[in-house]
Amino acid sequence: xxxxxIIRPEEGALVRAWNWLTETQxxxxxxxxxxxxxxxxxxxxxxxxxxxxxxxxRLKKHGVRxxxxxxxxxxxxFLFLVLTFTGLLLMFYYRPTLEYAYSDIVGLREHVPLGxxxxxxxxxxxxxxxxxWLHMFRVFMTGSYKPPRExxxxxxxxxxxxxxxxxxxGYLLPWDQLAxxxxxxxxxxxxxxxxxxxxxxxxxxxxxxxxxxxHAADDARxxxxxxTFVGEGALLRFYVLHCVAxxxxxxxxxxxxxxxxxxxxxxxxxx
Amino acid sequence: MADDQKTPPSGAPKAAPAKPKPPPxxxxxxxxxxxxxxxxxxxxxxAAKPKAKVPDxxxxxxxxxxxxxxxxxxFTAATAGCLAASGRFMFPNVLNEPPQQFTAxxxxxxGEGVDERWKNQFGVWLVRTPFDxxxxxxxxxxxxxxxxxxxxxxxxxSAEAKFKCPCHGSGxxxxxxxxxxxxxxxxxxxxxxxxEDGQILIDKSRKFQEELGQWMDPEAFLxx
Numbered sequence: 001x002x003x004x005x006i007i008r009p010e011e012g013a014l015v016r017a018w019n020w021l022t023e024t025q026x027x028x029x030x031x032x033x034x035x036x037x038x039x040x041x042x043x044x045x046x047x048x049x050x051x052x053x054x055x056x057x058r059l060k061k062h063g064v065r066x067x068x069x070x071x072x073x074x075x076x077x078f079l080f081l082v083l084t085f086t087g088l089l090l091m092f093y094y095r096p097t098l099e100y101a102y103s104d105i106v107g108l109r110e111h112v113p114l115g116x117x118x119x120x121x122x123x124x125x126x127x128x129x130x131x132x133w134l135h136m137f138r139v140f141m142t143g144s145y146k147p148p149r150e151x152x153x154x155x156x157x158x159x160x161x162x163x164x165x166x167x168x169x170g171y172l173l174p175w176d177q178l179a180x181x182x183x184x185x186x187x188x189x190x191x192x193x194x195x196x197x198x199x200x201x202x203x204x205x206x207x208x209x210x211x212x213x214x215h216a217a218d219d220a221r222x223x224x225x226x227x228t229f230v231g232e233g234a235l236l237r238f239y240v241l242h243c244v245a246x247x248x249x250x251x252x253x254x255x256x257x258x259x260x261x262x263x264x265x266x267x268x269x270x271x
Numbered sequence: 272m273a274d275d276q277k278t279p280p281s282g283a284p285k286a287a288p289a290k291p292k293p294p295p296x297x298x299x300x301x302x303x304x305x306x307x308x309x310x311x312x313x314x315x316x317x318a319a320k321p322k323a324k325v326p327d328x329x330x331x332x333x334x335x336x337x338x339x340x341x342x343x344x345x346f347t348a349a350t351a352g353c354l355a356a357s358g359r360f361m362f363p364n365v366l367n368e369p370p371q372q373f374t375a376x377x378x379x380x381x382g383e384g385v386d387e388r389w390k391n392q393f394g395v396w397l398v399r400t401p402f403d404x405x406x407x408x409x410x411x412x413x414x415x416x417x418x419x420x421x422x423x424x425x426x427x428x429s430a431e432a433k434f435k436c437p438c439h440g441s442g443x444x445x446x447x448x449x450x451x452x453x454x455x456x457x458x459x460x461x462x463x464x465x466x467e468d469g470q471i472l473i474d475k476s477r478k479f480q481e482e483l484g485q486w487m488d489p490e491a492f493l494x495x
Contacts, residue, residue: 089357089360093363107363107365110365111363111364111365112360112363112365113356113360113363114356114360117360
């Protein structure tokens with residue numbers, strides 16, 4: 001093809017191969033639109049792709065102003081993903097029983113390649129608590145909790161509590177002295193729950209024919225620990241809460257949270 | 272091919288996907304002037320480089336495209352590294368499994384016949400025979416308790432002097448030879464030698480299969 005000038009690019013071998021590829025049924029079933037080279041296609045691509053639709057079609061210019069948002073919400077979500085992934089890997093080695101829990105944690109450092117996996121989970125958890133607090137602080141200081149975002153503020157507060165509960169339940173799992181006594185102290189607070197804790201205000205009123213309805217073996221603390229002290233029941237209960245129940249709830253709330261961010265006008269910015 | 276496309280008419284369709292480098296831009300579309308889309312920014316930069324420099328793009332190291340390539344390349348490499356590390360994580364360095372090698376006491380501790388004392392812990396039968404056909408001598412051999420059909424554990428029936436698999440009825444003689452049921456080949460024997468202190472040393476990491484002629488191996492049998 002030295003002298004003959006080919007004007008139409010679709011006659012090149014690569015272009016022909018590309019054209020053939022992009023017309024196959026497999027290709028067209030995956031990529032429903034042509035390349036996002038104009039506004040219409042950009043919108044269509046974003047809207048019809050389950051991964052891309054998580055991101056808005058258009059961003060306001062202030063949406064990338066780090067000094068305003070601090071990116072703390074995004075970092076919290078990122079850390080949640082990191083924790084989910086590393087936590088999933090840890091579950092392959094950790095057994096929540098009195099016999100194995102501590103030695104499995106030690107094994108996760110000593111016997112397993114990349115003993116850093118557990119450290120990533122631990123440090124990531126600390127970091128997530130920090131970023132969630134800073135996210136809340138930023139939202140408060142910029143007044144982003146005001147209508148129409150007040151609903152999302154409340155969802156966020158619930159997720160803050162869930163983040164702390166995830167941190168709390170995960171703290172017991174290494175089953176060392178630090179963990180056991182920290183959970184002992186922490187869960188003793190549940191004794192003082194109004195009406196539902198056996199040392200809480202109002203619990204004395206709940207009696208039936210002189211029999212106390214709320215006592216040490218059926219109050220809020222017992223429900224949390226699955227026993228009257230931090231033992232095997234508490235370990236299993238915290239494990240299930242930590243690995244399944246709380247992540248499910250917080251994941252569900254996160255979907256709502258991100259959805260409402262979009263519906264309430266996108267990432268909040270300077271007025 | 273790139274040479275051929277140097278002079279398309281300005282209205283020609285762009286073959287963007289097959290061609291990483293966009294063709295040198297036709298005269299700028301005045302409608303795009305001042306816009307900061309990547310296309311609009313990249314195109315005039317190359318054309319107008321000698322004259323006026325865009326202040327954003329004056330990196331002495333890389334062009335904007337170069338930086339983007341570096342960023343995506345690093346990101347891809349880091350992701351691939353993390354995935355590889357996660358895959359490696361699934362293969363621990365320490366196993367909590369019974370050892371493959373163990374000493375089983377002195378030869379004098381055993382009478383003739385099939386001994387089942389190591390079956391539960393180590394998964395072997397230690398057999399003392401007055402005459403082994405393969406080595407033509409009295410001595411010991413060790414049979415794995417794994418049925419050669421589908422891997423169940425047979426039972427030793429002393430009254431019938433055979434190993435009988437409860438799963439599909441395979442039967443083996445005390446020598447390990449299969450004679451009934453679906454098992455396609457004899458039970459496997461493993462390495463048996465005398466340790467330095469005179470005890471029997473059984474090593475399950477080395478297996479001997481009859482149908483491969485491996486039972487003739489001197490370490491498949493311990494003469495007494």
